[in-house]
Amino acid sequence: MLFLVFQIGRNRYALDSRRVVQVLPLLKLKCLPHAPKGVAGVFMYHGAPVPAVDLSELTLGEPAAELLSTRLIVLDYPGSGDQVHLLGLIAEKATEVIRREPRDFVDSGFNIKAAPYLGPVLVDSRGPIQWLREQHLLSQSIQQLLFGSPALLDSAAAAIQELPSG
Amino acid sequence: MSEPGTFAANAPAPDDLTDCWRTNGVYGTRTCPQLTDYVHCRNCPIHARAGLEPLNRPVPAGYAEHWTDHFEKEAWSRRSRPSSAVPFRIAGEWLALPTKCFLEIAEWRPIHSIPHARQIVLGLANVRGELLICISLGHLLGLADVPPRNLLRAKHAPLLVLSWAGRRVGFPADEVQSPSRFSSEQVRPAPPALAKANPAFSESMLQWRQRTLILLDPDRLFLALNRNLT
Amino acid sequence: MTISQRMNVALLSMIVLMLAAVGLAFWMQASRVGANLQQQRLIATNDRICYDTLLIMETLRALSGDPKNESERTRLEEADRNLRAVLREAQDRYSDYAELSASLKAISEFEAGTAPGSLGSLQARVLEVADSDPPNAAALFNSNHRDTARQREMLFRDLAQQVDHAGTAISLRGHNASVLGVAGILVILVVSLLIGRLQFTAVAAPLLRLASGIDQIRRGNFANRIALERRDEFGTIGEGLDRLADDLSELVGQIQRSGAQVNTSAVQLAGKIQDQQTSAREMASTVERMAAATKQIGVTARELAKTMNEVNRVDERTADLATGGTAAIARMEAAVKRVMEASASVGAKLTALSEKTASIDPLVANIAKVADQTNLLSLNAAIEAEKAGEYGLGFAVVAIEIRRLADQIGVAIYDIEKMVKEVQSSVAAGVTGMAKFAEELGRGGEEIGAVGSHLTQIIQREELLAPRLQAISENVGGQLTDAEDITAGLAHLGHAVERTAESWRQSHTVVDQLNAATLGLQSSVAKFKMNNTPVPPHYSSGSGTGI
Numbered sequence: 001m002l003f004l005v006f007q008i009g010r011n012r013y014a015l016d017s018r019r020v021v022q023v024l025p026l027l028k029l030k031c032l033p034h035a036p037k038g039v040a041g042v043f044m045y046h047g048a049p050v051p052a053v054d055l056s057e058l059t060l061g062e063p064a065a066e067l068l069s070t071r072l073i074v075l076d077y078p079g080s081g082d083q084v085h086l087l088g089l090i091a092e093k094a095t096e097v098i099r100r101e102p103r104d105f106v107d108s109g110f111n112i113k114a115a116p117y118l119g120p121v122l123v124d125s126r127g128p129i130q131w132l133r134e135q136h137l138l139s140q141s142i143q144q145l146l147f148g149s150p151a152l153l154d155s156a157a158a159a160i161q162e163l164p165s166g
Numbered sequence: 167m168s169e170p171g172t173f174a175a176n177a178p179a180p181d182d183l184t185d186c187w188r189t190n191g192v193y194g195t196r197t198c199p200q201l202t203d204y205v206h207c208r209n210c211p212i213h214a215r216a217g218l219e220p221l222n223r224p225v226p227a228g229y230a231e232h233w234t235d236h237f238e239k240e241a242w243s244r245r246s247r248p249s250s251a252v253p254f255r256i257a258g259e260w261l262a263l264p265t266k267c268f269l270e271i272a273e274w275r276p277i278h279s280i281p282h283a284r285q286i287v288l289g290l291a292n293v294r295g296e297l298l299i300c301i302s303l304g305h306l307l308g309l310a311d312v313p314p315r316n317l318l319r320a321k322h323a324p325l326l327v328l329s330w331a332g333r334r335v336g337f338p339a340d341e342v343q344s345p346s347r348f349s350s351e352q353v354r355p356a357p358p359a360l361a362k363a364n365p366a367f368s369e370s371m372l373q374w375r376q377r378t379l380i381l382l383d384p385d386r387l388f389l390a391l392n393r394n395l396t
Numbered sequence: 397m398t399i400s401q402r403m404n405v406a407l408l409s410m411i412v413l414m415l416a417a418v419g420l421a422f423w424m425q426a427s428r429v430g431a432n433l434q435q436q437r438l439i440a441t442n443d444r445i446c447y448d449t450l451l452i453m454e455t456l457r458a459l460s461g462d463p464k465n466e467s468e469r470t471r472l473e474e475a476d477r478n479l480r481a482v483l484r485e486a487q488d489r490y491s492d493y494a495e496l497s498a499s500l501k502a503i504s505e506f507e508a509g510t511a512p513g514s515l516g517s518l519q520a521r522v523l524e525v526a527d528s529d530p531p532n533a534a535a536l537f538n539s540n541h542r543d544t545a546r547q548r549e550m551l552f553r554d555l556a557q558q559v560d561h562a563g564t565a566i567s568l569r570g571h572n573a574s575v576l577g578v579a580g581i582l583v584i585l586v587v588s589l590l591i592g593r594l595q596f597t598a599v600a601a602p603l604l605r606l607a608s609g610i611d612q613i614r615r616g617n618f619a620n621r622i623a624l625e626r627r628d629e630f631g632t633i634g635e636g637l638d639r640l641a642d643d644l645s646e647l648v649g650q651i652q653r654s655g656a657q658v659n660t661s662a663v664q665l666a667g668k669i670q671d672q673q674t675s676a677r678e679m680a681s682t683v684e685r686m687a688a689a690t691k692q693i694g695v696t697a698r699e700l701a702k703t704m705n706e707v708n709r710v711d712e713r714t715a716d717l718a719t720g721g722t723a724a725i726a727r728m729e730a731a732v733k734r735v736m737e738a739s740a741s742v743g744a745k746l747t748a749l750s751e752k753t754a755s756i757d758p759l760v761a762n763i764a765k766v767a768d769q770t771n772l773l774s775l776n777a778a779i780e781a782e783k784a785g786e787y788g789l790g791f792a793v794v795a796i797e798i799r800r801l802a803d804q805i806g807v808a809i810y811d812i813e814k815m816v817k818e819v820q821s822s823v824a825a826g827v828t829g830m831a832k833f834a835e836e837l838g839r840g841g842e843e844i845g846a847v848g849s850h851l852t853q854i855i856q857r858e859e860l861l862a863p864r865l866q867a868i869s870e871n872v873g874g875q876l877t878d879a880e881d882i883t884a885g886l887a888h889l890g891h892a893v894e895r896t897a898e899s900w901r902q903s904h905t906v907v908d909q910l911n912a913a914t915l916g917l918q919s920s921v922a923k924f925k926m927n928n929t930p931v932p933p934h935y936s937s938g939s940g941t942g943i
Contacts, residue, residue, distance in 0.1 A: 017782050025768065027237065047238070093218075185811065220810060221764070
């Protein structure tokens with residue numbers, strides 16, 4: 001199984017690559033008004049608006065550094081029912097993939113209520129890597145905000161189309 | 167991992183990078199003990215991490231804007247995933263086959279003709295040590311009017327190797343382009359007369375770079391092929 | 397004691413010796429002439445005595461025949477008086493010659509004496525008989541004059557013999573004076589030769605040591621020191637040369653270290669470039685822009701080569717000037733000034749080169765974009781291959797290869813930035829070295845001026861130094877020929893640099909030439925013998941294996 005590895009702060013996390021649609025360079029985002037902490041904005045992906053979440057801001061409260069190694073990961077986010085939404089994740093040092101079996105990860109031994117997305121842990125020569133379960137990443141309220149009302153995203157997309165890029 | 171809760175505090179510090187490939191690596195004294203395992207510094211994880219180091223620099227001016235523009239264009243429908251096809255030219259006609267049915271696009275190589283074979287069979291070619299039946303796709307589709315033997319002499323013609331439903335087959339093409347993505351909006355139905363003329367054709371047309379390709383259906387193509395070969 | 401004082405003393409003593417020699421010569425001449433005169437006078441005295449004695453005899457004969465003849469009597473008295481005067485004078489003069497004066501005394505006794513047979517008794521008896529008995533006078537004379545004549549002849553013979561002896565003695569004395577004079581002149585000659593020899597060693601020995609010291613410096617041996625330890629002008633020149641050797645040794649050491657550093661960088665850069673060229677195919681457009689920048693560096697290198705040619709021309713002119721003697725030294729100072737200007741220009745060119753390397757930064761930023769895209773491509777390829785499942789296995793291998801390619805581009809960026817930093821620090825060291833070189837040249841120019849004025853003074857006082865100076869100026873000429881060789885080598889290096897800039901995409905051999913040229917420069921610098929010569933590292937440019 002292939003995992004995409006990235007960092008939040010100084011800790012490394014892994015994402016199931018089957019969920020990943022494409023890894024993009026850090027794009028210019030359109031800010032969403034009154035967006036909650038962690039929601040960085042919206043970008044256009046092949047003509048469709050996609051919301052982006054800054055993992056650093058979401059978990060640590062600090063926005064990700066604007067470096068080449070900071071990437072925008074487009075992934076399939078399971079919605080209610082059979083619905084699948086596209087979601088952008090801004091992650092630092094998203095530059096490597098690793099091939100590991102799920103059994104290589106072991107349970108971390110405790111569950112944090114506020115962070116249900118933290119999964120089992122793997123240790124390699126450079127230290128631990130924690131499986132990030134993307135489907136539990138967003139709180140209900142944020143999911144509702146981002147995917148509950150397509151009209152919001154469409155209006156944001158319209159705003160992007162009207163404005164000159166940048 | 168005896169204390170799972172503490173790993174976050176013990177996160178590895180950013181290592182001090184050294185250009186060991188120039189000191190005791192392959193560009194230096196070649197005395198690094200790791201070389202016996204990795205043979206070349208290219209295969210060493212230290213080299214790989216050094217290669218990532220220049221990416222930890224600020225985004226150059228205009229870079230993000232360029233890629234934002236790039237991904238904004240080329241509209242896809244929200245639910246349809248892009249497909250991929252390989253355009254190629256046979257007997258003056260541009261055709262395309264889905265990328266997934268291609269095994270390889272090989273260079274030209276001699277095709278040894280088989281006596282008493284059917285007309286569409288050109289012969290056998292050696293591809294990676296395995297014998298591969300080569301056909302004239304133009305004759306299968308009824309496009310070509312040149313004798314198939316002429317195709318044997320057309321050097322520099324790439325050999326396209328297909329693998330579908332357990333059958334491998336190769337055919338020479340006049341020209342081949344790199345795989346291209348397209349969305350379902352770019353696919354239009356072909357004129358009905360075309361499908362009637364030859365069952366191997368699908369009824370799909372593909373708009374590609376101001377050109378209209380005939381998008382072949384691999385199922386129909388191999389059905390026609392099996393009928394011709396057996 | 398300075399050389400001029402020494403020269404003055406030598407000149408003065410030579411003049412005194414010359415005067416003494418001239419005095420001796422005069423004295424010799426006078427002695428010889430005096431001896432001749434004395435000899436002639438002796439012969440004349442002899443003749444006079446003989447004549448007067450014979451005259452007395454003849455007048456006596458006449459008086460014996462004619463006693464009344466008064467004129468004969470007067471003649472007799474006169475002759476008698478003359479003879480006595482001559483004899484008295486001769487006896488006085490030749491009293492030194494015992495035998496001669498004995499002979500003279502015998503003659504005067506024969507003339508004035510009363511012994512039988514002597515002229516005096518004959519005269520007295522003849523005059524007495526002539527007065528008393530005139531007719532017997534003649535008979536008396538005739539009977540006695542034979543005996544007297546015989547005595548007279550004996551005396552004359554004795555006198556002639558003694559005169560002859562005395563003459564020989566006189567001429568011998570004159571000869572002795574000549575021998576003495578010649579010996580004196582010989583002594584003067586030897587003394588003046590000694591003075592000349594002393595003078596020669598006082599000037600020639602330090603000049604020889606200076607010439608050999610200059611020769612050592614010309615061969616690049618800065619470890620040698622002249623150390624004349626003299627307080628005269630040569631001491632000053634020697635000290636100046638030693639100080640120059642110290643400064644040059646330090647400077648060349650620095651250049652050697654810089655050269656070794658530049659060479660290390662160049663060799664490493666060469667190996668990296670070779671490896672880089674294979675990666676460079678993946679980023680052709682960026683590399684083309686880099687080549688354009690390198691071409692600009694090449695233009696700068698061409699200007700550098702042109703400046704080197706100017707330095708070469710100045711050196712040739714300096715060679716011409718050196719042959720011209722003292723007047724050329726003034727022009728040599730002007731030439732040194734021009735070399736200073738040229739070296740300032742070289743410094744400026746080095747600075748420009750350093751600025752050019754700064755222009756690599758934006759190109760590296762572009763390569764970083766390529767690295768970023770390649771890395772993204774490898775990630776997406778790996779993810780697509782994974783999603784394609786069994787169909788994607790082959791493509792997964794390609795994804796790994798793309799990832800390796802991205803890593804190599806990243807490592808290349810890492811290496812390029814490090815090397816650019818190294819080259820910049822090397823060039824900075826070169827700029828410092830050029831500034832130091834200009835400073836040394838300035839001091840060298842002042843010292844040449846000082847040496848020039850010293851030389852002018854020495855040449856004005858002593859023409860003897862001219863051939864030595866000629867030899868020195870020939871040495872300087874040889875040095876300049878060596879300098880021309882080095883300049884030609886530098887021009888060759890400039891050419892190699894230029895060619896590298898034009899064809900680094902096309903040919904590895906040009907990089908090898910650059911390497912060979914820097915190694916050549918190192919070996920030509922390495923021939924400067926110093927107290928602690930650094931060992932230049934040797935690399936082969938073919939160490940990179942490429943992809």
